[in-house]
Amino acid sequence: MRDMFGPVNSLPGAVTIPRTQWDEMDRLARSVTHGYETGGIVLGSTSAEQFDVTVLGPPGPSATHRPAAFLRDLRTAQALAAEAWEQDRSEWIGEWHTHPRSGLAPSPTDLATYHRHLDDPELRFERFLSVIARPTSDKLLVACWSVSPTTLIRLPVTIYDDPSARSVKRTAPSPDPDLTRATGTYPLSPHS
Numbered sequence: 001m002r003d004m005f006g007p008v009n010s011l012p013g014a015v016t017i018p019r020t021q022w023d024e025m026d027r028l029a030r031s032v033t034h035g036y037e038t039g040g041i042v043l044g045s046t047s048a049e050q051f052d053v054t055v056l057g058p059p060g061p062s063a064t065h066r067p068a069a070f071l072r073d074l075r076t077a078q079a080l081a082a083e084a085w086e087q088d089r090s091e092w093i094g095e096w097h098t099h100p101r102s103g104l105a106p107s108p109t110d111l112a113t114y115h116r117h118l119d120d121p122e123l124r125f126e127r128f129l130s131v132i133a134r135p136t137s138d139k140l141l142v143a144c145w146s147v148s149p150t151t152l153i154r155l156p157v158t159i160y161d162d163p164s165a166r167s168v169k170r171t172a173p174s175p176d177p178d179l180t181r182a183t184g185t186y187p188l189s190p191h192s
């Protein structure tokens with residue numbers, strides 16, 4: 001239990017997402033065969049537990065969609081990343097994908113993938129942003145997670161309407177009551 005009160009918890013971060021990107025994620029999440037996963041690369045900037053998203057990428061034409069698995073198209077992600085870097089120095093900060101049939105927490109498979117990225121010295125990730133979405137009939141439920149080698153922290157999300165008016169912010173709708181219990185810091189088993 002002591003890990004629950006680690007230093008990371010006293011520095012709550014946040015995720016910011018432009019409304020245009022949020023709406024696009026909502027559209028993409030509904031554009032695959034019902035019950036199948038989709039997703040894409042997440043680009044932006046990050047410092048400590050703060051993630052400022054600029055791009056929530058599409059899956060791409062060669063992506064693999066399954067009921068409990070998703071693999072984005074690498075070529076699409078690379079092209080988006082190169083373009084975003086040219087535009088405003090946005091970098092690869094994470095991944096988004098849908099969980100049409102399960103909760104909004106990363107699965108063991110998801111975490112294993114994120115930890116592989118965190119363990120790769122060439123990628124130089126200190127933290128990885130995991131955005132997990134579930135489309136419902138009236139809204140898109142989303143949870144954003146900061147993943148480090150030892151912690152998993154759920155971060156609040158802010159959607160804003162215009163990059164030139166970032167002070168006009170709107171908080172994302174809260175997810176289901178039963179999902180809010182997932183908020184907080186979770187020590188993960190040491191990764192080898």
Ligand SMILES: [Zn+2]
Pocket residue numbers: 097098099106107110
């Ligand atoms: Zn997943």
